[in-house]
Each structure stands twice: as C-alpha cells, then as structure tokens.
Amino acid sequence: MCGIVAAIGSRKVAPLLLQGLQRLEYRGYDSAGLATVAPGQLHCCKAEGKLVNLREKLEKTPVAGCCGIGHTRWATHGKPDARNAHPQLDEAGQVAVVQNGIIENHRPLRQHLEQRGSRFNSDTDTEVIPHLVAQALANLPDTVPPTDRLRVAVAQAVQQLEGAYALAVIWLGQPEELVVVRYHAPLLIGLGEGEFFCASDTPALADVASSIVSLEDGEMARLTPLGVELFDGSGQRIQRTPQPLRGGNYTADKRQFRHFMLKEIHEQADVAAGWVERCLAAPIDEGLTTALQNVQRVQLLACGTSRHAALVGAHLLEQLAGVPSSVHYASEFRYAPPPLLPQTLTIGVTQSGETADTLAALTIEMERRRALEPNSPPRLLGITNRPDSSLGRLVPHILDLKAGVETGVAATKTFLGQMLAFYAIALHMASQHQSASAQVTACRQALAQLPEQLSRMLHAMDQCCADLAHGFAETKDVIYLGRGINYPIALEGALKLKEISYIHAEGYPAGEMKHGPIALLDQHVPVVSIATPGPVFEKVLSNAQEAKARDARLIGIGPVCADTEIFDVLLPIPSVPELVSPLLTVVPMQLLAYHVAAHRGLDVDQPRNLAKSVTVE
Numbered sequence: 075m076c077g078i079v080a081a082i083g084s085r086k087v088a089p090l091l092l093q094g095l096q097r098l099e100y101r102g103y104d105s106a107g108l109a110t111v112a113p114g115q116l117h118c119c120k121a122e123g124k125l126v127n128l129r130e131k132l133e134k135t136p137v138a139g140c141c142g143i144g145h146t147r148w149a150t151h152g153k154p155d156a157r158n159a160h161p162q163l164d165e166a167g168q169v170a171v172v173q174n175g176i177i178e179n180h181r182p183l184r185q186h187l188e189q190r191g192s193r194f195n196s197d198t199d200t201e202v203i204p205h206l207v208a209q210a211l212a213n214l215p216d217t218v219p220p221t222d223r224l225r226v227a228v229a230q231a232v233q234q235l236e237g238a239y240a241l242a243v244i245w246l247g248q249p250e251e252l253v254v255v256r257y258h259a260p261l262l263i264g265l266g267e268g269e270f271f272c273a274s275d276t277p278a279l280a281d282v283a284s285s286i287v288s289l290e291d292g293e294m295a296r297l298t299p300l301g302v303e304l305f306d307g308s309g310q311r312i313q314r315t316p317q318p319l320r321g322g323n324y325t326a327d328k329r330q331f332r333h334f335m336l337k338e339i340h341e342q343a344d345v346a347a348g349w350v351e352r353c354l355a356a357p358i359d360e361g362l363t364t365a366l367q368n369v370q371r372v373q374l375l376a377c378g379t380s381r382h383a384a385l386v387g388a389h390l391l392e393q394l395a396g397v398p399s400s401v402h403y404a405s406e407f408r409y410a411p412p413p414l415l416p417q418t419l420t421i422g423v424t425q426s427g428e429t430a431d432t433l434a435a436l437t438i439e440m441e442r443r444r445a446l447e448p449n450s451p452p453r454l455l456g457i458t459n460r461p462d463s464s465l466g467r468l469v470p471h472i473l474d475l476k477a478g479v480e481t482g483v484a485a486t487k488t489f490l491g492q493m494l495a496f497y498a499i500a501l502h503m504a505s506q507h508q509s510a511s512a513q514v515t516a517c518r519q520a521l522a523q524l525p526e527q528l529s530r531m532l533h534a535m536d537q538c539c540a541d542l543a544h545g546f547a548e549t550k551d552v553i554y555l556g557r558g559i560n561y562p563i564a565l566e567g568a569l570k571l572k573e574i575s576y577i578h579a580e581g582y583p584a585g586e587m588k589h590g591p592i593a594l595l596d597q598h599v600p601v602v603s604i605a606t607p608g609p610v611f612e613k614v615l616s617n618a619q620e621a622k623a624r625d626a627r628l629i630g631i632g633p634v635c636a637d638t639e640i641f642d643v644l645l646p647i648p649s650v651p652e653l654v655s656p657l658l659t660v661v662p663m664q665l666l667a668y669h670v671a672a673h674r675g676l677d678v679d680q681p682r683n684l685a686k687s688v689t690v691e
C-alpha cells in the first residue's frame with residue numbers, strides 16, 4: 075500500500091507535499107515522512123503515526139527546498155516507526171527514496187550491499203534502493219552528463235529489483251530534478267503551471283495539476299522545474315499526450331456526524347436513489363449493453379467487502395437472469411485460474427480500483443482471453459467508485475458506482491452501490507434472457523421503494539444499534555448467520571465488526587452451524603441471525619433456535635412478525651421480497667459494528683493495520 079507524492083517547481087515544496095499526502099492518507103497511516111532538496115542541503119523529516127504528527131514536527135522545524143518527495147506508510151517490512159518510515163536514505167544522506175510496493179529480493183540485495191560495506195538503518199525492503207542508486211552514481215563514468223546521472227543511476231538500480239513498486243528519488247548532487255519509476259504499482263505525473271508532480275493517485279494531484287500523464291510499467295520520468303521527460307524501460311525518450319485531470323470532489327466533510335463511517339452509512343439512501351434510477355432504466359450505461367450481449371457465464375473477481383458484493387451479484391445473476399456465475403478471491407484466481415470457457419464475462423469489483431490482487435487477476439484473465447479469442451476484444455467489466463483509477467485504465471468497460479468519496483476505511487456505501495450495480499446488471503440480463511419474469515417484476519417494484527425505506531430505516535435503526543452496542547463491552551466472539559442471498563451479508567457483518575472493533579467474528583451459512591461452529595456457542599457468544607421470509611425462512615429460524623438452546627444471545631435481523639419473536643432482540647427491516655432484502659439487512663450490520671467500535675473508543679475511520687486501498691500483493 076502506501077502513498078507517494080513528489081513535486082518540483084519554484085514554490086516551497088513541503089506544504090504541497092503535505093497537502094498531497096493528506097489526500098493519500100487512505101492508503102496507509104502508520105507513519106509518514108518527506109525529504110526536500112536544495113543546493114547544498116537535503117532535509118528529511120519523518121514521524122510515527124498519522125500525518126498530523128509529521129505536520130507538527132515540520133511546524134517546529136520547517137524544511138527548505140522547491141523539490142521534494144513524500145510518503146504515507148502502511149508497513150510491510152519493519153515496524154511502523156519513524157526509523158522505518160520513508161524516505162529512506164543512503165549512508166551518506168545524499169539520495170532519498172520513497173517507495174510504494176514490495177521489493178521481493180531485498181534480502182539478497184541487502185546481504186550483497188552489506189558484504190561490500192554498506193550499513194543499513196531500517197528494517198525496510200526499500201532501503202536497498204538508495205544504497206543501489208548511490209553505488210550506481212559513484213560508478214558512473216564521467217562521460218554521463220550531470221542531467222542524466224540520476225536517471226541513469228536509478229535505471230541501473232531498478233534493473234536489480236524484483237517485485238512491484240512505484241518510487242521517487244531525489245539527490246543532493248542534482249537538486250533541481252527528481253526521478254520516478256513505475257513497475258506494477260500505480261504512479262501518475264501531474265502537470266501544473268511551471269510545477270510538476272507525481273503521486274500514487276489522482277486526489278493528490280487535484281488543485282495543483284491541470285492534466286496528467288500515466289506511466290506504464292517499466293517507464294521512468296525525470297521532472298525538473300522546466301518540464302517532464304518520459305523514458306521507456308530501455309532508456310529511450312518517449313512522448314505521451316497528457317489527459318485533462320477530471321475534476322472530482324476529493325474533499326471530505328463529516329457534516330454533523332462523529333465519524334466518516336457513520337456519515338457514509340447514512341448517505342446510503344442517496345446512493346440508492348441514484349442507482350434505482352439506473353437499475354430501472356434500460357440500457358443501464360452506454361457501451362455496457364454490448365459487453366453483456368451473448369454472455370453465457372460470468373466470473374467475478376474481488377477481495378474483501380467487494381467480494382461479498384460479488385457473492386450477492388452471483389446469486390442475482392443465477393436466480394434472476396439464469397446466468398451461471400462464479401465468484402473468486404482475486405488473490406487465489408491469479409495463481410489458479412479456472413479453465414477457460416467461451417462467452418464468459420469477467421467482472422472485477424473494487425471500490426478503489428487499485429487493489430493489486432484484483433488488478434493482477436484481471437490482467438491475467440485479459441491475457442488468457444486474448445490468446446483464446448485473438449479476434450474479439452476480451453469481455454471485461456469493472457465495477458468501481460473510482461473510474462479514474464488503474465482499473466479504469468485496464469478494462470474496456472466501467473460501471474461507476476457514483477457513491478461519492480468514501481473516507482472511512484470500512485466500506486459501507488460503496489458496498490451498497492456495488493450490490494445495486496449487480497441488481498442493474500442482473501435485471502438487464504434477465505430482460506435479455508427473458509427469465510424469471512415474476513421475480514423480475516417483484517424485484518423492480520421493491521427497488522423503487524428502496525431509497526425511501528432506507529432513509530426511514532437509517533433514522534430508526536441508529537439508536538437501536540447504539541443501545542445494543544453497550545452489551546458488547548466484554549464480547550470476544552460473535553457469530554453471524556445468513557442463508558441464500560443473505561449469507562454474504564452475514565460475512566459482511568462479521569467483516570465490518572472485525573475491522574473496526576477488533577472483536578473476533580465469523581459469518582456462516584446458517585445451515586452449516588450444526589456441522590461444527592455450534593461448538594463455539596455459549597452465553598458469552600452472541601449470534602446475529604438474518605431471518606427474512608423466503609423458501610428457507612423456517613430453516614433459518616430453526617438454526618437460530620439451535621443457537622438459543624446453547625444459551626447464545628440471539629439478535630435477529632428481519633421483518634417484525636410472529637416468527638421473529640424467538641429473538642432476544644430484533645433489528646427490524648421492512649418486509650420486502652427476499653431477493654431485495656440484502657440492501658436492507660446490511661444496514662443494521664453496519665450500524666451495529668460502528669456503534670460497538672465507537673462505544674469502545676476506537677479509531678473507527680482509520681482502524682489499526684488497515685488501509686483503504688491494498689496496493690500490495
């Protein structure tokens with residue numbers, strides 16, 4: 075993960091770097107740092123913890139220079155402390171590097187450098203890079219002109235690296251330039267008015283750059299106050315037309331809410347309103363109709379919460395549209411993809427559009443499809459909240475969630491948006507296949523009511539969940555049960571609780587309980603059971619009874635009816651067709667997790683060890 079920024083121009087660079095880092099803090103927030111270079115001086119300032127700590131340090135000891143690099147970290151190698159924060163420097167303190175990614179062969183490189191006398195100060199994989207660059211600089215022949223020396227040295231250094239990385243380098247020997255490289259990790263160049271930038275993601279470039287150039291894998295750029303030069307992997311100059319930087323609203327405001335997550339949960343009625351129009355409209359999106367034509371099967375690739383949305387999606391595609399669908403963990407798919415079948419649509423689901431595993435799985439699939447069907451474009455679709463992301467550049471079709479900025483690390487409104495995207499796709503495909511017409515009609519009618527229902531429910535449910543959260547003060551384990559289309563919601567409820575409250579939670583298909591997990595139950599383990607009327611309603615209630623018989627406290631999520639009286643507490647949802655119910659049952663899951671974490675006084679929006687987008691394997 076991690077976010078990197080770099081800037082060069084005629085203004086003091088440290089405030090620009092801090093502003094960029096602020097917009098990238100979603101990528102990691104366990105430590106941060108920056109380095110600036112000016113004639114005769116290279117300054118580096120690093121702090122453990124969030125960016126605010128670095129900001130405070132810099133207020134006390136400002137750093138000079140109009141050229142610099144910055145980093146916000148999510149630790150991979152080495153503890154999250156100031157020593158392991160980036161930038162990492164060479165021994166002489168003349169070369170500074172920030173890196174996002176993983177250098178897989180850092181151990182042998184480090185060993186080799188140590189044998190030759192280098193001394194290391196951190197436990198990071200990154201530290202080998204400034205050492206390699208410094209070594210290359212020292213060995214360059216005098217014939218290499220001063221303006222090429224850093225670029226050539228960085229090129230020699232990266233030739234020795236294995237892994238995936240994006241990096242930016244400055245050097246005391248040439249204080250008016252910086253060199254950046256991209257290899258399987260995102261990196262964009264931003265062009266401003268007499269100043270130039272680079273960053274892991276577009277929000278860091280908004281307000282300072284008017285256009286962007288994206289680097290391809292293996293490419294390198296040299297930025298000076300006069301402009302940007304691009305080079306391919308063999309060191310040849312290349313040209314690329316900049317693209318206008320599409321304005322996006324990257325500023326986030328908590329409004330009256332205590333946390334972003336709570337605000338984002340409450341924004342779901344608006345997300346639904348936008349989507350319901352799209353679900354009920356035909357065609358859903360320009361270009362998408364073509365992608366969905368003659369599709370015989372669908373495979374879905376995703377991670378985490380996005381995978382849970384994909385599970386709901388696969389259920390809808392099969393039950394509403396009659397299209398066989400499979401869901402894969404992107405991290406598993408990339409190393410064991412299933413056999414290729416024709417007329418398969420592959421959908422990558424990722425709110426950030428930057429998840430490394432999902433992007434890699436999609437890339438592999440694209441290559442396999444091209445080899446199988448060289449004459450037809452691969453059928454790939456992306457569902458994301460960030461159409462301007464790496465996913466947007468990778469796949470031919472994007473379905474934009476349009477959920478607005480999601481700042482909380484725990485995905486909420488984007489999850490609802492992802493599920494709604496699948497309702498839109500499934501309804502569209504159902505109309506193509508003319509399948510399940512009664513269900514389709516019921517589904518359409520229920521969707522039309524959704525925004526209003528969500529809005530009322532969100533207001534009514536918030537206090538119920540806040541009250542219920544008090545009973546979780548000593549809780550160590552929670553079991554979530556669901557069946558059919560609500561099984562993924564049980565998984566999502568458990569994931570939300572784990573992520574932000576650090577309570578152990580597991581989601582199971584309710585029918586699986588008696589095959590093992592029931593052994594976990596006693597009076598200390600609450601069971602949250604989703605019980606919505608449908609073909610297996612009675613069975614779900616029996617499964618809940620079985621838990622109750624083991625003294626577990628039963629929390630039900632479902633409509634108020636005589637059958638749901640078995641629950642110790644019921645978090646009521648409106649009565650809707652079962653196929654539409656996940657759009658409502660997810661709300662109490664999110665609110666319960668939120669209030670349990672908030673009640674424990676935890677950092678709900680930036681939970682420990684996590685980041686909003688996971689850009690490492």
Ligand code: M6R
Pocket residue numbers: 377378379380381423424425426427428429432483484485486573684685686687688
């Ligand atoms: O950006 P993506 O949707 O690809 O992210 C996938 C997961 O990393 C993500 O859903 C993660 O599980 C979240 N923290 C969920 O709240």
